[in-house]
Amino acid sequence: MTEDQNINLVFAIGALVLVASALFSRRIGLGEIVRTALAWVAIFGLFIVGFSYKQEILAVWSRVSGELNGSHDQVVVGETLRIRQSADGHFWVDAKVNATPVRFLIDSGATTTAMALRTAQAADIDISSSPFPVVLSTANGSVEAQRGVIQSIQVGPLKMQDLPVVVAEEFGDANVIGMNFLSKLGSWRVAEGEMVLEPATPDNQ
Known part of the structure; x- marks a missing residue:
């Protein structure tokens, strides 16, 4: 015991x-x-x-309440965020970028967080005016993107400041959370159809 x-x-x-x-x-x-x-x-x-078993009970309660209010794809347990795998095989999450709601795909294969131009503008992202864009390789070919900074992003209970982002009109409506976000967490893992995100602590910051 x-x-x-x-x-x-x-x-x-x-x-x-x-x-x-x-x-x-x-x-x-x-x-x-x-x-x-x-x-x-x-x-x-x-x-x-x-x-x-308070943590387990809280997890069950959060999932049940999520099913009732329609937000069953992400569950907060204490300071941990659990995201259920969607029917398309991906992990989607509702976040707040500078207090603006934004739907993101979490992609551990993406080096940097990326946002569609109009979404970034609506969230008042600080986008670089440099005449030298960043050339990215995507599934649809090369894309020229501008660098930017998300002043504040909140995903469930997880919060970060001054997160680098790339922005391009060619992204359409796609917004992706990449490894530059995940690597700043205390830990993240995928198990049994769930992605589990845990905050950084003073020991692993």
Whole structure:
């Protein structure tokens, strides 16, 4: 058992002792004492189980509530974001770029986060006016893009400042979160149809 579980067990036993003392101090039948004691044992048992598995319970609750409100593809558990794989095999996420809602595809094969020109303009992205564009190789051929900076991006509970981005009209409506975002996280992984994103901590920043 973990240290927290041991503390919870000691607390529960102490509480049960107090309840038992109170029951025996009253002049009631043995049958009622047993029923009451069993009820308190069940209550404290549920408390210990709930506390021990609080993260799992929160994950289930978040998923159920997500199904009810229609945002079931991403679930927040504490400071961790879980993203369910879409029917197209990709991982999509709703983010806020400078407080503007933007739908992103998460692509670990993309080096840099990329945004469509009109989406970047709507989010007031600081786009470079350099006459020398960046040439990118895409599935549809080479694309000339401008460099920019996302002043603030929030994906679920995860927040970053001053994230480099490339912007091009040729991206159409496509917006992609790349490795320059993922690499700044504490960790990220894909398992059992979910992508799990965890924030950086002082130890891994």
